[in-house]
Amino acid sequence: MDPIDLRSDTVTKPSEGMLEAMFSAKVGDDVYHEDPSVNALQDYVADFFGAEQALYFPTGSMANQAAIKLHTQPGEQLIAHEWSHVYNYEGGGVSFNSGVSCKLLGGARGLLTADQIAPAVNPPDFYHSPLTTLVCVENTTNKGGGACYALEDLKAIGAECKTHGLKYHLDGARLWNALIAEDQDPKQYGPLFDTISVCLSKGLGAPMGTVLVGKSEVIQRAMRVRKVLGGGMRQVGYMAAAGLYGIQHQLARLGEDHKRAGELAQCLASLDYVKSVEPTQTNIVIFYLNPEVNQQRFLDFLEKNKVRISAMGQGKWRLVTHLDYTESQHKRMLSALGQFQSR
Numbered sequence: 001m002d003p004i005d006l007r008s009d010t011v012t013k014p015s016e017g018m019l020e021a022m023f024s025a026k027v028g029d030d031v032y033h034e035d036p037s038v039n040a041l042q043d044y045v046a047d048f049f050g051a052e053q054a055l056y057f058p059t060g061s062m063a064n065q066a067a068i069k070l071h072t073q074p075g076e077q078l079i080a081h082e083w084s085h086v087y088n089y090e091g092g093g094v095s096f097n098s099g100v101s102c103k104l105l106g107g108a109r110g111l112l113t114a115d116q117i118a119p120a121v122n123p124p125d126f127y128h129s130p131l132t133t134l135v136c137v138e139n140t141t142n143k144g145g146g147a148c149y150a151l152e153d154l155k156a157i158g159a160e161c162k163t164h165g166l167k168y169h170l171d172g173a174r175l176w177n178a179l180i181a182e183d184q185d186p187k188q189y190g191p192l193f194d195t196i197s198v199c200l201s202k203g204l205g206a207p208m209g210t211v212l213v214g215k216s217e218v219i220q221r222a223m224r225v226r227k228v229l230g231g232g233m234r235q236v237g238y239m240a241a242a243g244l245y246g247i248q249h250q251l252a253r254l255g256e257d258h259k260r261a262g263e264l265a266q267c268l269a270s271l272d273y274v275k276s277v278e279p280t281q282t283n284i285v286i287f288y289l290n291p292e293v294n295q296q297r298f299l300d301f302l303e304k305n306k307v308r309i310s311a312m313g314q315g316k317w318r319l320v321t322h323l324d325y326t327e328s329q330h331k332r333m334l335s336a337l338g339q340f341q342s343r
């Protein structure tokens with residue numbers, strides 16, 4: 001029985017086609033801008049999102065942190081959702097790297113709304129409070145269970161940013177999933193944001209890499225910040241080629257991940273040991289066990305069935321579908337879930 005790993009969509013391994021693209025990649029020293037595969041990826045992603053320029057980063061956290069550094073000065077404040085990755089899962093980088101504080105807002109499923117922005121902006125002439133200079137949103141939301149924004153809502157938040165002179169960053173680690181789920185035109189995104197980070201090592205299945213897109217002036221400055229953060233890389237075209245392959249060959253199939261996640265959510269909702277399941281829009285399913293269910297018993301059951309998912313505490317669980325979660329694993333998973341005896 002092969003293990004089923006639904007802890008995250010980062011657990012995937014390069015497909016055969018991706019490995020071939022990596023082996024045949026032309027490379028050079030990217031610190032001299034001489035890696036043709038990195039250059040090709042950057043050009044492709046910038047064009048894909050209708051943005052001027054793009055820069056390859058080793059990780060999403062580094063790309064987000066560079067963006068925050070580019071848009072703020074020490075002592076200033078950014079606005080983000082209380083569940084956001086930049087606030088919760090980047091090691092305190094907001095304060096460590098940029099000396100910035102966060103104004104955290106609530107909102108269903110990790111999503112912000114335009115009407116929350118104005119009240120969260122500190123009056124710029126009131127010099128006692130930090131100057132608000134940046135709004136960060138996430139699409140899809142991670143902790144919010146893969147929820148997507150309607151493009152209109154992102155535009156409305158963007159309009160608020162313009163009104164208040166704020167920069168606007170999108171943490172688009174799973175933007176690919178949102179594009180597929182909402183059938184959106186990626187070219188709408190570039191002009192809307194000052195910067196967007198998109199991850200290549202989640203749904204797209206590359207071993208590493210995130211691309212930051214924005215205006216040329218911003219991306220030029222991003223090169224220096226990336227260098228300072230230790231992200232100047234050499235013959236990394238092998239990895240960039242994997243990322244480009246992922247976009248060109250493994251993007252459209254994200255719909256399969258969403259379909260399977262939807263089926264898992266539906267199955268869970270029908271089981272008497274499950275208290276509730278969050279609405280499932282993309283590839284992340286968040287559900288809650290009934291309070292009387294023994295968590296250890298559930299864990300033991302999963303282990304016996306060689307299934308791994310994430311326990312998020314207080315009866316909350318998360319599973320994430322991905323490229324390496326096959327149809328036969330899916331069938332096994334659906335039937336296993338029905339077999340758990342909660343007492």
Ligand SMILES: *Cc1c(COP(=O)(O)O)cnc(C)c1O
Binds near residue numbers: 059061085086141142
């Ligand atoms: C995964 C993720 C990132 C980046 O994570 P890295 O592991 O640093 O690549 C950023 N934002 C969100 C919402 C994520 O899910």
